Amino acid sequence: MMQEIINYFEGIPSLHRSFILVGGITLFWLLEGVFPLFKFDYKKWRHAIPNIFFTLTTVLINFFLAFILLKTSDWTIDYGFGVLHWIPEIPLWTEVLLGVIFLDFIGAYLPHYVEHQIKPLWMIHLVHHSDHKVDTTTANRHHPLESIVRFSFTLLGVFLLGTSIGIIMLYQALSVISSQFNHANIKLPKKIDLWISYLLVSPDMHKTHHHYRLPYTDKNYGNIFSLWDRLFGTYAEFDRDNIVYGVDVFPDEKKNNEIGSLLKQPFEKYQRPTMSQTD
Numbered sequence: 001m002m003q004e005i006i007n008y009f010e011g012i013p014s015l016h017r018s019f020i021l022v023g024g025i026t027l028f029w030l031l032e033g034v035f036p037l038f039k040f041d042y043k044k045w046r047h048a049i050p051n052i053f054f055t056l057t058t059v060l061i062n063f064f065l066a067f068i069l070l071k072t073s074d075w076t077i078d079y080g081f082g083v084l085h086w087i088p089e090i091p092l093w094t095e096v097l098l099g100v101i102f103l104d105f106i107g108a109y110l111p112h113y114v115e116h117q118i119k120p121l122w123m124i125h126l127v128h129h130s131d132h133k134v135d136t137t138t139a140n141r142h143h144p145l146e147s148i149v150r151f152s153f154t155l156l157g158v159f160l161l162g163t164s165i166g167i168i169m170l171y172q173a174l175s176v177i178s179s180q181f182n183h184a185n186i187k188l189p190k191k192i193d194l195w196i197s198y199l200l201v202s203p204d205m206h207k208t209h210h211h212y213r214l215p216y217t218d219k220n221y222g223n224i225f226s227l228w229d230r231l232f233g234t235y236a237e238f239d240r241d242n243i244v245y246g247v248d249v250f251p252d253e254k255k256n257n258e259i260g261s262l263l264k265q266p267f268e269k270y271q272r273p274t275m276s277q278t279d
Contacts, residue, residue: 006166028136051137082162099167106157108223182206
């Protein structure tokens with residue numbers, strides 16, 4: 001069974017990858033209408049336009065750079081390079097699980113953490129945080145420069161781990177769906193959301209990260225698995241009813257929903273607030 005899954009993802013057609021992306025957005029978009037966390041007063045399609053624009057730029061950048069991932073993966077396999085090649089022989093399901101878990105760390109948690117610590121990268125990442133109406137379309141609202149940053153970390157993960165292209169494609173599919181899920185404006189029962197967060201990044205867990213002020217902005221960096229936040233002490237809980245989206249130093253909601261303004265946002269002058277400024 002696992003071999004069949006990996007075989008499928010090794011040769012997954014671009015059309016099928018598109019179905020995963022569009023299908024996920026469609027599913028959670030519909031669920032947002034039935035079980036909304038916040039009843040936003042907005043025109044949903046208008047709000048989605050810049051987010052879909054940045055989703056498309058992310059897709060295009062990853063499409064044109066995908067051959068680098070493929071060549072790197074092939075090289076690690078040809079030369080037996082990477083952690084997965086250096087450990088004793090393990091069952092395929094274990095290799096897949098380890099590959100996905102550690103790609104989630106190197107390709108998602110780590111760049112996200114770094115982006116919050118290094119000012120030029122934080123300025124780029126702000127485009128994602130400056131959405132005042134977080135919903136499933138926010139998941140891939142990343143400045144094109146951030147798409148390159150995140151691709152670089154994923155490439156590093158492939159190189160260090162020696163993951164096959166099948167595991168890489170499986171990881172990316174899970175990453176897309178997970179991000180759409182934990183950004184979706186859906187309201188799960190609090191206990192169920194909490195139970196999910198013991199293993200996976202749940203909607204309430206990630207929404208805490210989108211609160212407009214520190215220290216919560218610098219918590220809950222994970223994408224698929226919650227274990228990295230719990231392991232490295234970056235996990236935090238916050239009452240979802242008190243969450244305010246956006247970034248306190250870029251409060252202009254109109255500008256933060258304009259593609260041109262968002263493309264220029266990383267280059268604007270801005271001093272990140274300290275903890276004392278957030279009290």
